[in-house]
Amino acid sequence: MSTIKEYLTADHSxxxxxxxxxxxxxxxxxxxxxxxxxxxxxxxxxxxxxEERVMFAEFETKTGMTxxxxxxxxxxxxxMRSLVKxxxxxxxxxxxxxxxxxxxxxxxxxxxxxxxxxQMLYTMAQQHLSAESxxxxxxxxxxxxx
Amino acid sequence: MELNGLSIDQxxxxxxxxxxxxxxxxxxxIAGFLILFSDAATLMxxxxxxxxxxxxxxxxxxxxxxxxxxxTQMLPVLAGVRIPRVDLxxxxxxxxxxxxxxxxxxxxxxxxALSNTVALVLLSTGFTxxxxxxxxxxxxxxxxxxxxxxxxxxxxxxSLTVLMGLFLLYTYIDIDFAPYRxxxxxxHSVWGVFGFAGILIIGVTFQVLPMxxxxxxxxxxxxxxxxxxxxxxxxIWLYTxxxxxxxxxxxxxxxxxxxxxxATTMWRKLSARRRPISDVTVWYWRVASISLTLGSFLWIFDxxxxxxxxxxxxxxxxxxxxxxxxxxxLYKIIPFLVWFHLNxxxxxxxxxxxxxxxxxxxxxxxxxxxxxxxxxxFAFYIPVLLTISAISFIISMVILQYNVVxxxxxxxxxxxxxxxxxxxxxTIN
Numbered sequence: 001m002s003t004i005k006e007y008l009t010a011d012h013s014x015x016x017x018x019x020x021x022x023x024x025x026x027x028x029x030x031x032x033x034x035x036x037x038x039x040x041x042x043x044x045x046x047x048x049x050x051e052e053r054v055m056f057a058e059f060e061t062k063t064g065m066t067x068x069x070x071x072x073x074x075x076x077x078x079x080m081r082s083l084v085k086x087x088x089x090x091x092x093x094x095x096x097x098x099x100x101x102x103x104x105x106x107x108x109x110x111x112x113x114x115x116x117x118x119q120m121l122y123t124m125a126q127q128h129l130s131a132e133s134x135x136x137x138x139x140x141x142x143x144x145x146x
Numbered sequence: 147m148e149l150n151g152l153s154i155d156q157x158x159x160x161x162x163x164x165x166x167x168x169x170x171x172x173x174x175x176i177a178g179f180l181i182l183f184s185d186a187a188t189l190m191x192x193x194x195x196x197x198x199x200x201x202x203x204x205x206x207x208x209x210x211x212x213x214x215x216x217x218t219q220m221l222p223v224l225a226g227v228r229i230p231r232v233d234l235x236x237x238x239x240x241x242x243x244x245x246x247x248x249x250x251x252x253x254x255x256x257x258x259a260l261s262n263t264v265a266l267v268l269l270s271t272g273f274t275x276x277x278x279x280x281x282x283x284x285x286x287x288x289x290x291x292x293x294x295x296x297x298x299x300x301x302x303x304x305s306l307t308v309l310m311g312l313f314l315l316y317t318y319i320d321i322d323f324a325p326y327r328x329x330x331x332x333x334h335s336v337w338g339v340f341g342f343a344g345i346l347i348i349g350v351t352f353q354v355l356p357m358x359x360x361x362x363x364x365x366x367x368x369x370x371x372x373x374x375x376x377x378x379x380x381x382i383w384l385y386t387x388x389x390x391x392x393x394x395x396x397x398x399x400x401x402x403x404x405x406x407x408x409a410t411t412m413w414r415k416l417s418a419r420r421r422p423i424s425d426v427t428v429w430y431w432r433v434a435s436i437s438l439t440l441g442s443f444l445w446i447f448d449x450x451x452x453x454x455x456x457x458x459x460x461x462x463x464x465x466x467x468x469x470x471x472x473x474x475x476l477y478k479i480i481p482f483l484v485w486f487h488l489n490x491x492x493x494x495x496x497x498x499x500x501x502x503x504x505x506x507x508x509x510x511x512x513x514x515x516x517x518x519x520x521x522x523x524f525a526f527y528i529p530v531l532l533t534i535s536a537i538s539f540i541i542s543m544v545i546l547q548y549n550v551v552x553x554x555x556x557x558x559x560x561x562x563x564x565x566x567x568x569x570x571x572x573t574i575n
Contacts, residue, residue: 104499107360
């Protein structure tokens, strides 16, 4: 069983893959990219919820820090959700410039967000939650997206 | 563990990196005019005052400013540490460095000891302040990743390069020390180019290529060893250069080969990138890779030609490699910072990164810049090319100035007109 850090870091890479596939498809034709977009949007939403509903919640309960790093990460999730949503609208409107403008912005936001999580938050979470790690990974794995 | 980097409130205010970024093109424009009013014969000698002044308008005013601005911005994100009093320190050191550089350029060009003395005081204070606070942040880092390690090593070389630079400036005030000038200048320039700029670029590339272009990550060997090996090369080169000059080629070849390997890796990672987009920043990375390769080999080759080609090496490495990467990064970083800070304030309907800089103008800037580099290289053989290349360079830098200011104007406008303040996005459905 992987640790919280390994599990969520691997999931970042998974989302990156979906992102690259979506851009690849969109570069050929926006109309063909809808499926890839849905896959990416779902993978990302699932990742956010695994953090917000499971890992962040456990971390906040354990450390009592609700206004700390998790609040910042939640805030960035909101920013990213908004961009993902706007990308879907650009796809519907068949606006390629808009779509790639948004995807470019999302890419950088996402990568620096992931970097902060992987460098700091996951490391902290692993320290504080090491005993519960298998249970938390299990919960994230079996979570149903709302 | 330090968590301040995670919060927008603790991250440096947008003005901290921006003031350095927005000033950089002005110094490049000044350098362009200095080239325009100089002549090819004078510029063919690296030790002519014209060459020294032009080089420093670019290395301090352009490259140094962008690198310092980037360090203040990137350290908190990459390492989660806060730079103490970042706003105040960057503000004061910025003023000192701008005025100090101006006094230095003027003092050297016109041989005014008083101006050089003022420059010495301002530059030493400005550099010491900013390097000290960055170093204070670095010592607090707990998770040293390869990029942060490279930044630390680069900062060490930066400090040594600055120290040597200050000594060199002093030799123009007290000419008793002038005999040491060329030897120190040689170390100063090689450590500045490869140790400060080169190592910093390598470290940042590890992060930036996968991050901006979804390029494959660099191999662990590359990330863990290259900086160490290059630093070792720089020490070997120093030793051989000073004590065993006949063997100086070994140190040179060592450094050049690792940089060439890096250039090749960079090229291959870019080719294997997952993002299909090919914008002007990708072209800049390509040019950087080619220039670094040519420059590294020419640097070795130059050893056998009594340093006849050293100015060409400087154009390739300073202009083709370092400047290209810096300009390419400005095109990504400034729009992102503007978007990020506006978004964090709650503005949701703002232009995307791609809409902030006119693509056609960015392309024009690129073409003029590359044309000027090629012109400068061939001005070596055809002196009349110098004037037209200098003009091309000046125009490209004026466009660059416009391109980097444009997103900041959008930032101001949005903050002033407050088009929306959409809190609905903050409710999770």
